[in-house]
Amino acid sequence: MAKAQDQRDGRDVSDDELITWWGLTVEAFTRTSRLAVADLGVDVSVPGPWFDVLLRLLRTPGHRMTMTRLAHEVSLTSGGFTKCADRLVAAGLIERQGSPEDRRITYVALTEEGLATAREARSWHVRSLRRFFLEPLGTKDAERLAELMRRLRDANTPPAPS
Structure with a gap:
């Protein structure tokens, strides 16, 4: 039955229902995302x-x-x-590194301070995700939601630049 539903073309879904589904998705993501990144608990201000x-x-x-590649992955122009990157360099969290093989390529790398900040922010973030994402959904539904979002992301993402 689930497979048959997955293969529906969506014509049986009303416009209002579709708008509601999308609105709920965006609203839930926005609210949960704000809670999960509200306080990363680090000394350095770490905007989203x-x-x-x-x-x-x-x-x-x-x-x-x-x-x-990093710009592409974080969805920035x-x-x-x-x-x-300029701001992160000025804060001492990353550094730019040229490629010895190709002068057109520039790498971005964590500094020691950036590595420590990233590790601390990650720990705080994981605690928030457990509270605001995993607890309300449970493991099975959180995993299923992640699978669905991966499918949606992949269907709507152009190939990454090299």
């Missing part, structure tokens, strides 16, 4: 976009990534990411 950058670098082998 900064935290996304620090967390992605923390979870990447070597704690570094090309600027182009090239110019928007450059401004964010």
Whole structure:
């Protein structure tokens, strides 16, 4: 039965129902996201976009990534990411590194201070996620929601630049 529902084309869903589903999705994400990042508990002020950058670098082998790929992964334009990176560099949390193989490529890497800040912010974030995401949904529904959101993300994401 679930498979048959997955294959429906959506024509049997009213416009109002579709708008309601989307509105609930956005509203739930927005409220939960605000709670989960409200207080990352670190000495350095870590705004949401900064935290996304620090967390992605923390979870990447070597704690570094090309600027182009990182901008894509945190859903910022090239110019928007450059401004964010400038602020993170000024705060001493990341550094830019040129590529010895290709001068057109610039890497962004966590500094020691950035690594410590990212680890501390991650610990606070995990506690918030357990409280505001995992507790209300439970493990099974949280996992299912993550699977659905991955499918939606993948269906609507252009290929990542190299």
